[in-house]
Structures are given as C-alpha cells and as structure tokens.
Amino acid sequence: xxxxxxxxxxxxxxxxxxxxxxxxxxxxxxxxxxxxxxxxxxxxxxxxxxxxxxxxxxxxxxxxxxxxxxxxxxxxxxxxxxxxxxxxxxxxxxxxxxxxxxxxxxxxxxxxxxxxxxxxxxxxxxxxxxxxxxxxxxxxxx
Numbered sequence: 061x062x063x064x065x066x067x068x069x070x071x072x073x074x075x076x077x078x079x080x081x082x083x084x085x086x087x088x089x090x091x092x093x094x095x096x097x098x099x100x101x102x103x104x105x106x107x108x109x110x111x112x113x114x115x116x117x118x119x120x121x122x123x124x125x126x127x128x129x130x131x132x133x134x135x136x137x138x139x140x141x142x143x144x145x146x147x148x149x150x151x152x153x154x155x156x157x158x159x160x161x162x163x164x165x166x167x168x169x170x171x172x173x174x175x176x177x178x179x180x181x182x183x184x185x186x187x188x189x190x191x192x193x194x195x196x197x198x199x200x201x202x
Contacts, residue, residue: 070152071106079198084117085124087198089191094165094179095158096187097136097194101125103153110145110153125155131201132159135194136187142171159187 076088138159
C-alpha cells in the first residue's frame, strides 16, 4: 500500500461490510439505517484524487462503480442513484453509491442535507429486507 496518514480510516479499516475484494479496490455495504443498500467502492491504496491514478486504473474503478450502481438498481429498485466522490473528510479515493427514494428523509436534496420528512418505517423495513439479495447479487456478479 502507498504511504498514507496514520489516521486514514479507509487504510486502517474496510469502511463497511466487504461484499467484494479485488486487487485494487473493494466494495462495501455501509451500515446506514436511513439508506439501506448504500455502498462504497474504495480504492485499496491511499490515493486522494482520480487523476492520481493511471488511466487504466481510473477506468477499472469507474467500471466497478457502474457495476455496483447496476446491481443496487436491480435489487433495491430506487427512484434514483446518487454517485459521489467527495473525500473532504476522508482523503482516500472512494465512491458512494446511494439508492434514493421519493420518501427518503432528504429527497430530492443530498443525503447530507437537513431532513425534510421522516422516512416511513415500513419503507425502511422493506429496503432492509432486500439487503440479503443485494449481498448475494454482489457476490454473484463480481
């Protein structure tokens, strides 16, 4: 692994439940009760920006992000998928793949915006019930 700050949480830990581990990246399921199905695609080495990667690695990472998006869409059936690569708080290259629904607390605003409503508990329970299928689909398709 490349040199990295000692306190990088994505270097010292997996960043979620590992669904797939490849040589250069991993796919994790984030434990977020408000957003069941929220995944991250994390570059294994400590790299801060997409342009720090060689073009072939950028392409491999984006192919993985697109594959995760496709699997999340198929299983979770969201209204929309949000893709984000911010890295302001954790400067280690990673992409968020977040399923969004018309009834989620922040929709249509970003997930970090103030809640506009409470997501119905029945909706969250239905989405939680799909996580086993999401795990299986990730293993089968990667």
